[in-house]
Amino acid sequence: MKTTAYQQAFILHFGEMGSRWGINRTIGQIYALLYISPRPLNAEQITEALGISRSNTSMAMKELSAWQLVRVQHLPDDRRDYFTAPDDVWEIFRTLVAERRRREIEPTASMLRGALVAPPEQGDDAHAARKLAEMLELIELVTGWLDDVSDMDQRTATQLMKLGGGVQKLLGAGRRKKETPRA
Amino acid sequence: MKTTAYQQAFILHFGEMGSRWGINRTIGQIYALLYISPRPLNAEQITEALGISRSNTSMAMKELSAWQLVRVQHLPDDRRDYFTAPDDVWEIFRTLVAERRRREIEPTASMLRGALVAPPEQGDDAHAARKLAEMLELIELVTGWLDDVSDMDQRTATQLMKLGGGVQKLLGAGRRKKETPRA
DNA sequence: CAGTCTTTTCAGTAATTATTGAAATTATAC
DNA sequence: GTATAATTTCAATAATTACTGAAAAGACTG
Structure with missing residues (x-):
């Protein structure tokens, strides 16, 4: 070679x-x-x-x-x-996301769940527990979303991504912070 | 302390x-x-x-x-x-995404763009150039999407993520690969 | 099963990255 | 200005991670 x-x-x-x-x-x-x-x-x-x-x-x-x-x-x-290597970049991408999630996020999510089983209710520990809960909530939201996107076929996912900020219109909300049209 | x-x-x-x-x-x-x-x-x-x-x-x-x-x-x-640290986990998340993008993806995107200015047209190099182009296309699609999501306010982004695979209905497509409803 | 080809393991070494302590720098007060 | 407090720098060292070469293990052949 x-x-x-x-x-x-x-x-x-x-x-x-x-x-x-x-x-x-x-x-x-x-x-x-x-x-x-x-x-x-x-x-x-x-x-x-x-x-x-x-x-x-x-x-x-x-x-x-x-x-x-x-x-x-x-x-x-x-x-x-x-x-x-797999031919399809989209497949490679999905694998990367799944593996990074498993190695870099899941252990933390698991630790947070454990720490929140019986959260302290007083003092600085209570404050810490609230922050842990916020972090876990965000992690679960994002990883759940990544799962959903991973389950889409490439065509649908591409369509969604190209839509970009325009998705807000579909959501029926006027909460757009900044206009960023995409092809 | x-x-x-x-x-x-x-x-x-x-x-x-x-x-x-x-x-x-x-x-x-x-x-x-x-x-x-x-x-x-x-x-x-x-x-x-x-x-x-x-x-x-x-x-x-x-x-x-x-x-x-x-x-x-x-x-x-x-x-x-x-x-x-910033109070808002969503803000922290956006910063992380932006910085990782800048450090881990942008240098590669830039290298790929350079390599594709005058792509070889024959032999194994031509094949390599096609693979580079596929990779760049995916990178640009995903980073553009990340930009769009980052520009959303938290409420909109949350709404979108909770929608999950359901977004396919909004896209008007029957291309659903797997049903994964989310709260 | 002896011989050969291929892959894996692993202890030793090389290379890299993280951390410290001391000295230098910067900022403020008197 | 000098003195003092706070922070940063950086060369030395510690800790970790990557890589090699030699030996072992595994897999197939005749």
Whole structure:
């Protein structure tokens, strides 16, 4: 596997952004490589294309599998694992949202629910409990909404997003704060 | 500043989640502390409450300010800086979305735009360019939508989110994939 | 089941990120 | 101006996370 300069730029960018996205450089690069690759790649090809160790590739693939961001497939008369990223960006997006929700939000929601089972009623703890309740309410509102959007097919979701602020008209309210028409 | 066991649990959780959220433990803890505190706190109080160094507090406040997640205020006859988190969770949420967008998505969108100025038209690079274009299209759709939602007032946004999948009826489409009614 | 190919594990090391303490800077008071 | 309080900077160190190489484990072949 050799990569062109054009591909390199994209792969290196994903590597650099990796740390901001909570994944490491290797994982970012591998995902970028798979995403633009027109064919499935095996671990050896990935290792060679990125100049990393075989074991690093193995660990990264495990992590990407845990995120459900890659698929494994096999070719006839070849027992190596071949990896692909899903073709459809919308599907990738849904997976990302679901996984980030599970890892970054759900543990907190769960902790908040626990803390609110028997909320203190006096003093600063009571104030804290009210703030926790506000946070949980917002989390549940937003995650519920994300679930709903994830269940939509791409066409509907696209239509909804393009509607943008115009959705307020449909809601029948004159509460618009700022006019932001979209295509 | 002393914290109760009830407050501690929340603060420690935010510290632990910090690494998943792309901030460090100290920043997570400080934000949790400020969020539930019924009054503004100065750096010394934060330092004492969390058992960290004064310089660590200073650097963390700088970072939180960069995220626009805290406000500084002053008390009469006291020249120390007092910090608060915004009262309104909705406002905090909007800030988080805006900042994450700016740091985690915008650089990539910008790179993609650059790569698509003169997209290659042959071979694997052409395939890569098509995938880049798909990614950019999705990013622009989603970030545009986030902008629109951010511009809504809380009441409208809440109404919209509670509507959930029901929004499809308003769109006049029978393309519902799965029925998920919400309060 | 011995041999070969492939993948995984993991201890050690490298690289990165977080935290501290001391010194420097800034701001205010006298 | 000097003294004092508050905050920031930054080099050193601690802690964490990423990566490698070697060895082990697993999977298939003949």
